[in-house]
Amino acid sequence: MTDYRPARRRALLTALGLSASLLLGGCASTGGAALSATTVAPYRQTLALQGSIGINYLRDGKRESLTGTFQWQQTPAATDVTLVSPTGQTVAVLHVTPAQASLQQSGQPLRTAADLDSLTTQTLGWSLPVAGLRDWLQGYATDAQGQRFSASPARNTVVTRDGWKVEYMTWQDEQATVPQPKRIELTRLGAGEVEELAIRIAIRPSVEE
Structure with missing residues (x-):
């Protein structure tokens, strides 16, 4: 009888890794939006x-x-x-x-x-x-x-x-x-x-x- 559990574990880990990547990507995107919201005027020498x-x-x-x-x-x-x-x-x-x-x-x-x-x-x-x-x-x-x-x-x-x-x-x-x-x-x-x-x-x- 074939044991499918290792394959299931690999699939689950892959899915979790993908979710984590999406989550981190979403956080990075949010951080960029927050930064742009606090943009200050460039310093003018003249x-x-x-x-x-x-x-x-x-x-x-x-x-x-x-x-x-x-x-x-x-x-x-x-x-x-x-x-x-x-x-x-x-x-x-x-x-x-x-x-x-x-x-x-x-x-x-x-x-x-x-x-x-x-x-x-x-x-x-x-x-x-x-x-x-x-x-x-x-x-x-x-x-x-x-x-x-x-x-x-x-x-x-x-x-x-x-x-x-x-x-x-x-x-x-x-x-x-x-x-x-x-x-x-x-x-x-x-x-x-x-x-x-x-x-x-x-x-x-x-x-x-």
């Missing part, structure tokens, strides 16, 4: 935008604040920032490259330094983190662990590697596939000579060059 800015800081026990507008021009090689008062007067023009930073104020000689933080703190009284803003204005950051962070309406706060807390408060269009930041709040304690520093930025829709 960027032009403008908006409003408010600064509040504590220095030597004295609290100061100011508001105005800004214009931002960014290329792979440099960043140019123009700060304008509410009356339309140019407060400062910054030009930053990896090798040097310069700051021009109306009626004042051009100042240059290798360190933008100390340059802006000495001249303006507060520090403008231009290097970080190249990322933050687009919804990116490097977190305290050195990992790349991509902001979204559901994931809107990060503490950066250099001690800034970046909060994305509102978005240009939360229903967009890739929402862009609209209002950002930056805070830092013990920022060099400044004891407390808070910067609020409202961005108008950016224009890619």
